[in-house]
Amino acid sequence: MKIKFHLKYSTHLGENIFVVGDIPELGNGDKSKALPMQFFNESEWYVEFETKKKKFEYTYFVRNLKDSSIREEWAPHHFERHILSKNLIVRDFWNIPVLPQYNLGTTLFEEISSQFKSQNLRALKKNTHRFKIHFPVFNPHQVLLLTGNTPKLGEWNPERGIEMKPAGKNFWYIDVAMPALLCDFEYKYALYDKREKSVNFFETGANRIGHPVGAEDVQIYNDVCFRVPELDRWRLSGLAIPVFSIRTKESCGVGEFSDLKALGKWAKNAGFSLIQILPINDTTAHYSWLDCYPYAAISVFALHPMYLSLRELPYSLNKKEILSLEKKSKILNQSSGVEYEAVNQYKRDFTQKYFKRNWRKIARDKDFLSFKKNNKNWLIPYAVFSSLRDEYGTTNFEQWPAYQQPSEELMNCINDEQHLLHAAVNYYCFIQWILDMQLRDAVDFLHREGVGLKGDLPIGISRHSVDAWEHRELFHMNQQAGAPPDDFAVLGQNWEFPTYNWEKMKDDDYTWWKSRFQFMARYFDAFRIDHILGFFRIWQIPMYATQGILGYFEPALAFSDEELIERGVSLSIKRLTQPFVTKEILKQIFDKEFETAENKYFKTLEDEISLKEEFSTQRKIQQNLDSNHPHFEILMNLVANVLFIEDENRAEHFHPRFNLIETLSYQDLDEHHKHVLYLLYTDYFYHRNENFWKIKGLEKLPMLKKATNMLTCGEDLGMIPKVVPEVMQELAVLNLEIQRMPGRVDKLFTHPADSPYLCVVSPSSHDTSTLRQWWKENRAGIKFFYNQWMGHEGEPPQELSEPLQEEILHQHLFSPAMLSIIPIQEFLGIDSSTRNLKEDDERINIPSVFPHKWDYRMHISVEDLIENKKFTQKLNALNQKCGRIKGDIIQFWK
Structure with a gap:
């Protein structure tokens, strides 16, 4: 059989497309032996070959001629020979993670569509076109329908459209005989309810284009991305x-x-x-x-x-x-x-x-x-x-x-x-x-x-x-992982975990990570990757430090001493990296205890004041001074009064200290160095590392995401490089949207209605205060929220009432987000029969307090909730009203 692959995909100058498969004609999986495709037009490539194989798997990839880098599609294509024809034309599309079949086809959803009995693909015989699309359908009364502008396709009349057949996991197909076509035709897919005998909705967007065939040709359309209308997307x-x-x-x-x-x-x-x-x-x-x-x-x-x-x-x-x-x-x-x-x-x-x-x-x-x-x-x-x-x-x-x-x-x-x-x-x-x-x-x-x-x-x-x-070799045991300062913790967080030796993990194809993902799939249908930034870079803290503020990004493009000089820094390395101490500073921070503190903690050599050895690092201060001592926090902050932190793995390379502009050391600089260090700081935290981190993220996340069929979500709160949401969107990893923690610095809040589909929305998390606590934390901010985001006039009430709390939850449940997952405390707070009178007992964690006791328990039993039918129905009605319970998914897991 002669097969001709046509691929719809736009490339850039200097890029070529190849196809590799598990048969000799396609290189037996060896990319160096893959078949090169020919350029057809600005958005289409093709290749032709002959094979006797009846079944094989193949994948397209792009090779950049400049750097030989390779970009692969997300999932392979599967070919099964059921065609009685000498010439077969296969029309493919590039598989990308954001196609709806990949998230809707995860474990969380897949059992819904398992009710359909797949039918074996049959030989096309006299048919000339096979239409095949990968898309999950959840309701047993629904099927996919094919319709178009030709008589065989019903001339856009749904009643004369063709009902498709299930074929394998979430695949649908239909064979049509259209031998007399002289020109291109148009077609679309629709979701059809057999019980109601009506179309639920047509896919959105432009019509798809089909082509006529020669006398001995058969065409297969491996279509992707059934384009679900926004209002009909599945939301849980x-x-x-x-x-x-x-x-x-x-x-x-x-x-x-x-x-x-x-x-x-x-x-x-x-x-x-x-x-x-x-x-x-x-x-x-x-x-x-x-x-x-x-x-x-x-x-x-x-x-x-x-x-x-x-x-x-x-x-x-x-x-x-x-x-x-x-x-x-x-x-x-x-x-x-x-x-x-x-x-x-x-x-x-x-x-x-x-x-x-x-x-x-x-x-x-x-x-x-x-x-x-x-x-x-x-x-x-x-x-x-x-x-x-x-x-x-x-x-x-x-x-x-x-x-x-x-x-x-x-x-x-x-x-x-x-x-x-x-x-x-x-x-x-x-x-x-x-x-x-x-x-x-x-x-x-x-x-x-x-x-x-x-x-x-x-x-x-x-x-x-x-x-x-x-597996000691997989970790940097001489380093600590944490998080830079943020609204949760102004001094940063030190989790005291070792950091990962990613290069060593890469050597065995991330086996340890894949095992973790696969083990979780034993129990879970979806999972949240805590601190997904860690797959791009981690906040690494030297062992001599205890506070996160003395950390730096790893990996990161640190500044070499030569570059610092080139960029206009004429200060000594000691001035940049050692705690800056002067008599004026000591008098300012110790006040009347200046002389006592100077004698106890400091030494003077050639008019230079420095900390004594036993107090020269935060770790030593912790070992030699009780944390309740009135000088403990003063000394800890003084040790952190540095401008740069030396990279322990790369000699003569330095990272700017977080918020160095707020240090006493920075305030003592001349205007020239203030300006230069400000530019260096901005470059390091917001520009210099962006593409570098994107490369690191794309090295790990695709391989790990493919290791499981769970729905993948990522916690991306905090100081987020712009490449992180880009990569998450590219890989269809659902991000987390917390209303009071917008990803943009120019916004105080976000509105759930503006959320993307592939995300999880919530008003709070285990790391934040509850809504009722938050309502009392910042009255100015709450007034703005109450007036602008909730649409109420005047001063907000001192207490967040049950109706107002329900209004906030309604915003989240009504959002376009695929998932709205809200802490149970927030639901219990919308009704007087379930509201906890001790609102402070409902907080789970305070990140700025370490160690913190995570001891929250529901104040009422689940049995009492089951008995409280009025409250349960109230929540059910809220979910119904917000479109989170739909006829399409009432068969969920059945």
């Missing part, structure tokens, strides 16, 4: 809540995986399609409330033992265990927040005794043995790590005398009954088995209720984690 609503915050009458002092079932039942009745949770990985490092920070996991795979339900263990509880559980649950559930120490200690003691009593059954359980075998790559190292943590009382593996490095012999302790760690390792494997069963059971229940689950992928890992212990 969801609620956000950490698992630990869920309160049910069956839980034991903390939300548990099993509690997701009751929450999902209520969510369905309230009109929600999605539940979003925070990270659920094990964070047990101190056995105290300090372990509450969900973004400091000791394993990126293991689930947190506190989410285990003692009521749903695989073997029956005895009478003593039942009585103990009922008594302790009653006590723990009385707390308004999460009592981490009490909850985890009780569950640990309970499960250890249960494990010991049932060990013979567990050791023979085929499901348990299968779980260990299938997950051994991460499970055994985690179980050994946890056992050694218990043995030595710390997760800092540098303090484990004989086990600072893992070994094959150590991992084999799980099979060696004589080994001291044998029982403990099997215990931790058992706990993970139960957690996995309980979470998957909850997810299955949610799906049956028509509710999806969205997870959260932390950007960092704990410095003292099994991942760092086992």
